[in-house]
Amino acid sequence: MARRTDTRKKMIKTAAALLQRQGYAATGWRQVVAESDTPWGSQSHHFPGGKEELAIEAVAKSGADYERLVHSAFESGDPAGAVKTWTELASQVLEATDWSDGCPIATVVLEQAHESAAIGDACATVFATWGTAIASGLVGVGVEDDRAETLATVVLASIEGALILARAERDRRPLIVIGDELATRLTAEVAAVPPRSG
């Protein structure tokens, strides 16, 4: 039993890395099995729903890993610092991977969200958890709930877009610009929070 679970986990971890790097269409079972060092032929046992099931699990895993980073950055009470850290780290990872490892799920969304409602749902759920982590950090420093949700969408959309531009340009520039702009914006939004009564 332990062995089986281990095989499944290894395949999910490898698939998560491949989906981030090359997307859904380019990722086949042969590569997943080879790079996860798991036995060929066990795929249908571990993933009766096929590649779609594997992708859903991989998206959920990447999403949860990334959510922990986002949550930990934004719970510090310094949202402007959090976006700067995020865009700085993301640009370092991109450059270190020769501009391949951006958002772990964006490529899958663009390739598959309209083809597979189940994959689309899994990706939407992940984005929602990241949005919640950002928004709760903002609420923690006094921003109102609705405004925090709007700003979370602004942060997430801008960084996702900057990752696309940075990959095309093979340059950190878009991420640095967006990090600076978001930091200025969040600083102003937090400064505008009325002091608490009582």
Add this chain to the structure above:
Amino acid sequence: MARRTDTRKKMIKTAAALLQRQGYAATGWRQVVAESDTPWGSQSHHFPGGKEELAIEAVAKSGADYERLVHSAFESGDPAGAVKTWTELASQVLEATDWSDGCPIATVVLEQAHESAAIGDACATVFATWGTAIASGLVGVGVEDDRAETLATVVLASIEGALILARAERDRRPLIVIGDELATRLTAEVAAVPPRSG
């Protein structure tokens, strides 16, 4: 000669639509030839550089078509109205195509920019033309050159990211939120422009 040119153009047009809808990896010659109603076997004549060459031409075509729209929206002297129009139209197109037709080149960037420097360059060139169209609209209403370039990156990144979120959610919400926020932002930036002397 006219016939040949026509075949090449048809293939590029079809490829542009397929790359927007399903990305690079999922788009094969068989589908391009079938949907463009061109003769099988003529691919290597028209595109000696193979699928990479076809993709580069398709990206350039989509990019030029979209640039005309962006340019015409931003030359109106109302940048806030331009972003609202852009996000509104983009959300209409997404919904009408069952959440498939977002940015014509984003999927190609995420799948291929790190694999093919030539495709990455073609996409970066397209983003640069869109950025220039946005920035020149802002300069036209008095925003300084450097600030206009920064804001063009903000507009482009936010809308690209909102398109990803909207496709995952199958909902216009992210595009509407980003359209409203960008409009407010650009209105404030333009209002802060010092009156011209002389």
